[in-house]
Amino acid sequence: HKQAPGAPTCTPPFKALDAFRWSGMLADPTAFASATLFPGAGRQAGAVSPLSEQKHRWPIGYPLPETNRSNAASLLVSGACATTTAAALALRAGAKRRQHQSRTGAVLVARRDSESEHGRYHYYAAPSARTENFKGNVEMPKRGRPARHANRVIQDTHELDFKERLNTSSYVNVTFEEEELQVVRTGIKINLADQTVYPSSFNMHNVCVNMVANLWNCPEPADFAEKGVHAGAQTVGSTEACLLAGLCLKFRWRKWYASKHGLTEDEVLGVRPNIVISTQFQAAWEKLFRYMDIEPRLCATSVKDFAITPEGVREAVDDRTIGVVCIMGNHYGGHYDPIQEVDAVLTEINKEKGFQVGIHVDAASGGFIAPFQTYLPPWDFRLPNVLSISSSGHKFGESVCGTGWVVWRQREGLSEYVAISVSYLGGMGESYTLNFSRPASGVYVQFYKFLRLGWEGYAELEKNMMSNAKYLRDELKAMKYEGKPRFKILDAGDTGCLPVVTAMLNPELDLPYDDIDLQHALAESHWYVSGYRMSLNDPKTEEKIPLFVDMDMGQTMFRVVVKSNCTRYLLGDLTDRLKEALDTLDEHFHEMRYPKKRSQHHSGHAC
Numbered sequence: 159h160k161q162a163p164g165a166p167t168c169t170p171p172f173k174a175l176d177a178f179r180w181s182g183m184l185a186d187p188t189a190f191a192s193a194t195l196f197p198g199a200g201r202q203a204g205a206v207s208p209l210s211e212q213k214h215r216w217p218i219g220y221p222l223p224e225t226n227r228s229n230a231a232s233l234l235v236s237g238a239c240a241t242t243t244a245a246a247l248a249l250r251a252g253a254k255r256r257q258h259q260s261r262t263g264a265v266l267v268a269r270r271d272s273e274s275e276h277g278r279y280h281y282y283a284a285p286s287a288r289t290e291n292f293k294g295n296v297e298m299p300k301r302g303r304p305a306r307h308a309n310r311v312i313q314d315t316h317e318l319d320f321k322e323r324l325n326t327s328s329y330v331n332v333t334f335e336e337e338e339l340q341v342v343r344t345g346i347k348i349n350l351a352d353q354t355v356y357p358s359s360f361n362m363h364n365v366c367v368n369m370v371a372n373l374w375n376c377p378e379p380a381d382f383a384e385k386g387v388h389a390g391a392q393t394v395g396s397t398e399a400c401l402l403a404g405l406c407l408k409f410r411w412r413k414w415y416a417s418k419h420g421l422t423e424d425e426v427l428g429v430r431p432n433i434v435i436s437t438q439f440q441a442a443w444e445k446l447f448r449y450m451d452i453e454p455r456l457c458a459t460s461v462k463d464f465a466i467t468p469e470g471v472r473e474a475v476d477d478r479t480i481g482v483v484c485i486m487g488n489h490y491g492g493h494y495d496p497i498q499e500v501d502a503v504l505t506e507i508n509k510e511k512g513f514q515v516g517i518h519v520d521a522a523s524g525g526f527i528a529p530f531q532t533y534l535p536p537w538d539f540r541l542p543n544v545l546s547i548s549s550s551g552h553k554f555g556e557s558v559c560g561t562g563w564v565v566w567r568q569r570e571g572l573s574e575y576v577a578i579s580v581s582y583l584g585g586m587g588e589s590y591t592l593n594f595s596r597p598a599s600g601v602y603v604q605f606y607k608f609l610r611l612g613w614e615g616y617a618e619l620e621k622n623m624m625s626n627a628k629y630l631r632d633e634l635k636a637m638k639y640e641g642k643p644r645f646k647i648l649d650a651g652d653t654g655c656l657p658v659v660t661a662m663l664n665p666e667l668d669l670p671y672d673d674i675d676l677q678h679a680l681a682e683s684h685w686y687v688s689g690y691r692m693s694l695n696d697p698k699t700e701e702k703i704p705l706f707v708d709m710d711m712g713q714t715m716f717r718v719v720v721k722s723n724c725t726r727y728l729l730g731d732l733t734d735r736l737k738e739a740l741d742t743l744d745e746h747f748h749e750m751r752y753p754k755k756r757s758q759h760h761s762g763h764a765c
Contacts, residue, residue, distance in 0.1 A: 281310040320686045326718040326732070327688035329489070329523050329553040333723040334603075341606050342558055345599030350392075351589065356598070363392055363601045369608055371565045373529050374521075374538040374547050379568045389573040390565035391590035392551070392601050396522040397442035398592050399548035399564035402576050403518045404433065404446040404480075406546065406566065409575035411480035414514055418477070433481055434474045436466035436495065437694060437705055438488035440522065444697045452480065454697050461648065461692070461706040464493040468503040475507055481516050481545070486537060487524030490690065490705075490717060491649045492656030494524060494537065501541040508543075516545035523656055525549025525563070526556070530613075530620040534654060539567060546572065551600065554656075556607045556619070556722065561600035564590075619722050623657035626729055627720040630659050633733045637740075639667055644740070648715055662715040670747040673714035679739035685732055689716045 281287055284307060322332040334342075353360040364387040371388035379389060393399040408431055416426040432453040435443055439454075447454045457470035471482055482504065484495040497519060504515055519538065521528065526549060528534055538547060544567070551561035566573040578589045611619070631652070637644035642664060649660040662673055677689035693711035696703045704711040720729070 281307045320681075321684055323723050323728075324684050325686045326720070326724065327686055329550070329719050329721070330559050331552055331554075331556050331721065331723075334558070335610075338558075338603055338606055341602045342599045345602035346597045348598035348602075349595050350598040350601060351595045359598050359601070362605050363598075366392065366601055366604050366608065367563070367565065370525075370549070370563045374525070374565060376539040376547075376565055376567060381569060385569075388565055389567070389569040390563065392604070393548075393562035393564055393591055394560050394593055394596060394600075395552065396520070396548050396550040396562040396564075397440075397445065399562040400440075400442040400518075400520060400522075401446055401449070401592060402564050402590060403546040403548055403566075404443075404450060404452065406572045406575050407433070407481040407516070407518060408450060408452060410514075410516075410545075410571055411478075413571075415477065418512075429478065431478050431480045432476070433483060434471055434479055435483040436470075436485065436488075437703075438464055438466075438485055438490060438493075439483070440489055440520070442522075443483065443520075447697050453478075455479070456697075458707040459705070461709040463650070464488050464491045464648075464706075466495045466500065468496065468499045471500050472503050472507065475504070475513070475515055477511070477513060479513070479515050481518050483518050483520055484537075486519050486521035486528055487656040487658075489523065490715075491660040492523070492658030493650045494528070494534075494655060497537040497544070498535045498541060501543045504543045515543075517541070517543045519544055519547040521547055521549045523550065523553050526551075526554040526616065527620055527623075527656055530617045531654065551604045554619075554623075554721075555604060556611070557604040558599055561604055620657075623720050623722060623724070624652065626724055626726055627657040627659050627718075628652045629726060630718060630720065630729050630733065631661075633729075634659065634661055637737070639664075639669075639740075639744075642667060657720040659718045659720065660715060662713065665713070669743075671743045673716040675743060676736075676739060677716060679743055680735060683735040683738070685735055687716055687718055689714055 278284075286303070286307070290311070325332070348356050348359050350356065350359060350363060367387055367390040371390055376388055379385075382388070391399075391402070393402065411431055412426050415421070415429060415431075416423065419426075421429075430451060430453055432455045433443075433446070434455045434457060436457045436459050438459055439456075443454070446452060455474040457466045457474055459465060459467075465488075466484065475482070482500060484497045484500055486494050486497070488495075497517065501517060504517065507513055508515060525547065528537060538544060546564060546566045548562065548564045549555065551557035551563055552559045555561065555563075569577070573590060576590055631647060631649070634645045635643065635647065644664060644667070645661040646664050647659075647661050649655065649658055663669055663671075663676065672689075674689035674691075677687050680687050691711065692705040692709050692713045692715060693702045694705050695701070702711060718732070
């Protein structure tokens with residue numbers, strides 16, 4: 159609007175708020191409001207405050223710089239009066255837009271150089287709030303926007319997701335202390351691949367590798383005095399770790415096979431190797447099969463234990479087998495493969511046939527659970543045929559998403575096959591990872607967690623998670639329908655497994671709905687629980703094949719991962735919501751099966 163002749167000049171909010179923050183005038187809210195809107199009009203005896211008039215003018219809205227927003231917030235809270243709030247709101251979001259005027263004019267334009275016309279107001283008063291939808295084949299915006307507006311778009315987009323803490327389908331850690339977030343902000347600025355520039359950060363990486371190696375009872379390698387670190391690396395999740403471990407097994411086998419059959423290096427390239435693994439494998443291994451041209455030898459599993467069998471391994475292994483993958487905590491039910499028994503079978507096979515088949519332990523989920531279950535039989539480097547172990551630090555290792563670990567028994571004949579010497583960054587360093595540049599945030603947060611929790615802290619986490627999983631499992635066992643159990647429990651039980659609860663609706667009940675219907679019903683209460691059919695895609699043919707040898711592949715099941723943030727209180731709510739979902743499904747499908755008859759008589763007229 160145009161400035162009326164003789165009218166006082168409006169004050170930008172950040173100037174007014176900062177001035178009154180220190181002036182002490184908050185003791186007189188009316189003076190604050192009057193001076194803010196009309197600083198040229200001093201208070202006179204008997205004068206009426208402009209805000210008390212019925213027809214006062216609203217000022218033009220001004221942007222509020224980031225550095226002053228916290229001051230404004232504290233000022234409004236401490237003011238504790240309607241007059242102060244009204245004045246601040248009037249300043250913050252005016253009813254009319256502001257026209258540009260020169261600095262010599264009556265009104266001074268107070269706006270940061272980086273803020274455009276769209277950034278003058280908060281996001282919901284900006285034109286983009288009514289025009290943007292980011293659908294279709296969108297292009298990058300032509301003009302930028304204020305930081306708070308960009309952040310608001312992202313926050314609003316995330317608002318449409320499920321709540322991450324109520325997502326029980328994922329093993330990934332989603333809770334962080336404020337200090338951890340500070341560590342993340344530091345780590346994202348560091349390229350861990352540049353060991354010469356960031357030697358202290360890379361040393362932190364090596365410290366973590368040693369801690370993980372000792373957690374898994376890795377013997378000290380012969381070159382430890384020279385290298386100062388075990389053969390291992392932090393990776394982008396356990397998928398990269400599995401790919402690296404698989405590559406080492408392949409190159410190790412190739413050298414052995416060429417020597418045994420008298421083949422040259424070129425000739426052996428034409429021989430396709432295989433790897434033995436159960437049908438419980440994760441997607442990471444299907445990537446290895448495809449990307450590295452390795453034939454999968456799948457060992458069928460039983461719904462009774464979800465595990466590979468020593469007998470199945472004996473039948474599958476031949477002289478083209480690069481290794482056997484044992485899963486320490488499968489993602490469907492949390493069961494552990496009998497690694498000690500598989501190790502014994504491989505020792506016999508290698509001795510009888512002159513093979514050198516070893517084991518890779520895929521401990522993506524169990525790598526930071528099993529070490530604290532001290533009653534378990536040996537499963538790690540204590541077994542002679544275990545050559546490498548991988549795990550996800552971002553799962554029960556409690557690190558940030560994108561953190562994985564791989565450790566080899568030794569460099570010779572294993573990790574040396576994937577170690578790349580890098581010198582062009584100004585020094586000499588070894589790179590084990592498939593990806594080169596990567597932020598240090600994963601290492602930083604993992605080291606933070608090792609320091610924050612220690613062995614005892616991780617042991618207490620394991621105890622809490624297993625106890626809470628037992629609570630949920632017991633609740634499921636107690637649920638009845640027409641006098642029969644509602645569910646059949648499929649997981650490994652209360653001990654010797656991951657904190658995972660896996661079950662299926664009791665087939666004996668012949669219910670008209672399945673576990674996937676239950677998943678969708680639970681989603682109505684914001685809980686996300688995964689439902690699955692007991693089948694998988696054959697990695698060679700992409701055809702559907704049974705997950706278990708003793709269960710129809712059309713049968714469904716569901717799984718709840720009890721992470722550290724799944725407290726007893728939250729699981730109590732999940733139990734209540736589960737009962738409600740079951741009642742809803744019972745009623746809904748009952749009406750579908752037995753529709754109510756329409757009444758033939760009417761008691762009155764419809765309105």
